[in-house]
Each structure stands twice: as structure tokens, then as C-alpha cells.
Amino acid sequence: MFFSQIIGQEKAKHLLESVVRRKRVPHAYLFTGVAGIGKTSTAKAFTMMLNCDTPSGLxxxxxxxxxxxxxxxxxxxxxxxxxxxxKIKIEQIRELNRSLGYAPFSGGYRVCVIHKAEAMTGEAANSFLKTLEEPPPGNIFVLNAAEPRDLLPTIVSRCQRVSFRPLKIEEIIAQLTKKTALDGPSVEILARAADGSLGRALRMSESDYLERRRSWIGKLFDLYGCSGAEALNMAVESAKEDRAGLDQPGSGKAGLFDMLSVWASCYRDLLLVRTDTTDRLLINDDFRDQLKKTASGLSFHSLLESFRIVDRAVRDLHRMRNPTLVLENALLNLQKMGEQTGQDIAVRR
Ligand SMILES: [Zn+2]
Structure with a gap:
């Protein structure tokens, strides 16, 4: 809850510090960046600083x-x-407005954090806009958003923007080493797979992610020796994974979205191997030999296309399409990519 304990995010901390120093505290902030990088902790630290009787520095x-x-x-x-x-619904904003009608209980500032502010319905956003235009005194709003582009521009323009960056791999490694009992190699795998989010890395460490990841990568490599029918079987099996992944709040289990994210990371690695740019760190470095073997049988074009196929599957699942159909489509297309490259190579020979 202390600013000094928040990892990284120097720019965000500096901005909030200067706001308080100037003694003119804007009443609305837009915190942008993926989940799990310290936005809520920063909002709490900010609340503490604003309301403290005897703050020391920040x-x-x-x-x-x-x-x-x-x-x-x-x-x-x-x-x-x-x-x-x-979604954030209009009733929720109305209820919020009612509670803002009372002066803050502590006599200082009331801080109101809106998680996933981009999830407001149109009605909710318009109602909230009115609150921002005429805010009841003593209230400060912090909007957390991973996708600020989905917010109403009129809301964005009324907020002081504070961007949070993904954490560095080394920063995540240091925290995981301190906070978990995992061995060095496991810590590295999680840190690389967490997309800069410490929160995600910690959730992964508490789940069965590490074991599941090995089997997901194994499946992907197996795909390149199997028939279309076998690929379909694999899809049906894979669709039984938990629909939610660790990205979803409250989900303690690795699931479908994590599987697809592992596959996407494999194609990213395969592209690096294929173009001989392995001086950059592979995300799945523990599978380096198998990545090399698989990349040698696939063309650059088919790897790029395979990456897109996985990306499309993720988007389809977000649109609540049937997981079995989405995976059947994805795995069949991925398997075909392998066969096509095989034929290309045969023709060239
Ligand atoms: Zn205090």
C-alpha cells in the first residue's frame, strides 16, 4: 500500500507525486495498462497519501x-x-452516484476506483460522464483500463492519464523468487510467460500452469506428425480445458485461454528460430531443441499464418463461440499448414 513498495512504474509514481506537490489534485485519473502491474496498489497508495495526517514524502x-x-x-x-x-451497468453507476452524494466519512478524500472502466455500457458511460462533469466535492475517480480506446473520448478527455508499463522480466523474476518457493527454471518460465504482469505470474505460480504448459506444448509438436482425423480428436480433447484462463479475474485455474497463449508463444519462438534471431530470448527456451526441429519443417509463411490462426481462435472464444468448433477449426488449419509445407519442400526437391 506504500508507493515505495510498488515495483517499477517510476513515471506513474512521479506524476502522482507532482500532482500532490502542486496541491491541485485533479479529480479524475485514467490508469492504463494490462491487469496485474500495480494499478490498484497505486490507487491505494495514492489514497493513503491524500488522507494521511503526517505523510513523509510520497x-x-x-x-x-x-x-x-x-x-x-x-x-x-x-x-x-x-x-x-x-459489463458495468447503468444501475451500478446510479448506485455509485447515490453513495457519492454523502461527504467523505473521514473528512478527507474519497477515492473511487472503477476496474475495467472500458466495460461500461453506453448508458452507464453517459451517466458516468455527467458525474465527471459535475463531481460531488471530495471525490477522486480512478478509472483502470487495459483498453482505453474502448472508452468514450469525452470521458478520457476529462481524466489525467497515467500509464503503467508492463514489468521487466527481471523485476518479475525477483518478485517470484521472493514470494514463492519455485525453483529457478520454473520462475524464469513464468516470468517470460506472464506478459509483464506480476499479478498474472503469481496466479500462474499458484495454479497447475507449469505442468499443463508442458503438455500443451507437447500437443502442438505432436500435431505435425498427425492426420486430419487425429487433429480433430485432439481438438475435441483440448476443448475440455477450463474455458476460463488465468487472465480472467478470480480464475485460479489454467484454462483454454492460457493454452492458446502458450501456443501463440510457441509460434513466436518458432518464427525467431526460423529467422535465426535466437539471440533474442525464447519464451519457451526449455524446449529449444524441439522448437528448432519443428521450425526446420515449416516455412516462414506458414508459421506466420499459424500465429494468426491461434490469434483468431482467441478472438473467436472471446466472442463466446463454441470452444469445440473453434479448436477444430484452428487445429485442422494448423495441421494443414504443416502438410502444405511438407508438400512445398517435396516439390522443390
Ligand atoms: Zn498517515
Whole structure:
């Protein structure tokens, strides 16, 4: 909850610090960046600093009544709102507006964090826009968004934008080493697969991700020796994976989305191997030999196309298409890519 404990994000911290130094605190912020990189922790640290009786530098003192309540998680003026299902609905914004009508309980600032602000329905966004235009005094809004492009431009223009960057692999390695009992190689695999998100890396470490990952990669390599019928069987089996992946909040299990993300990382690695740019770190370095063997049998074009096929499958699943159909389509196309390259090579010979 202290600014000094937030990993990386120097730019974001610096910006918020200068806001407080100037003593003119804007009432709305847009925190952008993927989930799990410290946006909510920063909002809490900001709340602490704004409400602390005796702040030292950027940090709250940790000892005054409001600091203690924030640290204990029972500060009444830190409120959060998140999607109800897929969307943030108009009723939720109305209820928020009602609670903002009262002055902050602690006499300082009330901070209201809206998670996945881009998930507001059109109605909800318009209603929230009115709140932003005439904010009740003492309230500060923090909008968290991974996809700020999906927000109303009129909302974005009323917010002070604070961007959060993905964490460096070394930063994630250091945290995983400190916070988990995993061995060095496992820590490295998770750090590379986490897309710069410490939150995701930690969720992965608490799930069965590491074992599942090995079997998913094995499946992908197996695909290049099998028939179309076998590929279809594999698709039916794969579709039984948990639909949710570790990207979804509250999901403690590795699932379909994680499987596809592992496959995408394999094609990214295969492209690097194929173009001999392996001086860059492979995400799946522990499979280096098999990656080399597989890449030698596939053309650059088919690898690129395979990457796109996996990407399309992810998008189709987000659109709630039937997982079995999506995977059948994807695996058959991937398997064909392998066969085509085989024929190309035969023709050239
Ligand atoms: Zn304090």
C-alpha cells in the first residue's frame, strides 16, 4: 500500500507525486495498462497519501487513523466498482452516484476506483460522464483500463492519464523468487510467460500452469506428425480445458485461454528460430531443441499464418463461440499448414 513498495512504474509514481506537490489534485485519473502491474496498489497508495495526517514524502505514515484503516482494508472512503458479469451497468453507476452524494466519512478524500472502466455500457458511460462533469466535492475517480480506446473520448478527455508499463522480466523474476518457493527454471518460465504482469505470474505460480504448459506444448509438436482425423480428436480433447484462463479475474485455474497463449508463444519462438534471431530470448527456451526441429519443417509463411490462426481462435472464444468448433477449426488449419509445407519442400526437391 506504500508507493515505495510498488515495483517499477517510476513515471506513474512521479506524476502522482507532482500532482500532490502542486496541491491541485485533479479529480479524475485514467490508469492504463494490462491487469496485474500495480494499478490498484497505486490507487491505494495514492489514497493513503491524500488522507494521511503526517505523510513523509510520497508515502503515508502508516500510523495515523486513516493510514491504519487503509492498511487494514476497512477505510470507508476507498470504494471500488467492477463489472457485474461482462459489463458495468447503468444501475451500478446510479448506485455509485447515490453513495457519492454523502461527504467523505473521514473528512478527507474519497477515492473511487472503477476496474475495467472500458466495460461500461453506453448508458452507464453517459451517466458516468455527467458525474465527471459535475463531481460531488471530495471525490477522486480512478478509472483502470487495459483498453482505453474502448472508452468514450469525452470521458478520457476529462481524466489525467497515467500509464503503467508492463514489468521487466527481471523485476518479475525477483518478485517470484521472493514470494514463492519455485525453483529457478520454473520462475524464469513464468516470468517470460506472464506478459509483464506480476499479478498474472503469481496466479500462474499458484495454479497447475507449469505442468499443463508442458503438455500443451507437447500437443502442438505432436500435431505435425498427425492426420486430419487425429487433429480433430485432439481438438475435441483440448476443448475440455477450463474455458476460463488465468487472465480472467478470480480464475485460479489454467484454462483454454492460457493454452492458446502458450501456443501463440510457441509460434513466436518458432518464427525467431526460423529467422535465426535466437539471440533474442525464447519464451519457451526449455524446449529449444524441439522448437528448432519443428521450425526446420515449416516455412516462414506458414508459421506466420499459424500465429494468426491461434490469434483468431482467441478472438473467436472471446466472442463466446463454441470452444469445440473453434479448436477444430484452428487445429485442422494448423495441421494443414504443416502438410502444405511438407508438400512445398517435396516439390522443390
Ligand atoms: Zn498517515
Amino acid at each position: 508515502d503515508g505514515c502508516g500510523g495515523c487513523p486513516s493510514c491504519r484503516k487503509i492498511l487494514n482494508g476497512n477505510f470507508p472512503d476507498f470504494i471500488t466498482l467492477e463489472p457485474d458479469g461482462q
